[in-house]
Amino acid sequence: METRTAHFALHLTVRDGLVTRHHVYEDSLSVARAWEPTEEPVDG
Secondary structure (H helix, E strand, O other): OOOOOOOEEEEEEEEOOEEEEEEEEEOHHHHHHHOOOOOOOOOO
16 A cells, blocks of 8 residues: 655634535645556566
8 A cells, every 4th residue: 555645725614613615725736646657667
């Protein structure tokens, strides 16, 4: 299993003790690149 780390910010709106809105801010390009398959060297 591989582990990846990413930074993000979470903006919540709370009314009467309930979360009524949430926004997640992240660098989606960075996350997508982290999950791209890597090319392994071919012996040959």
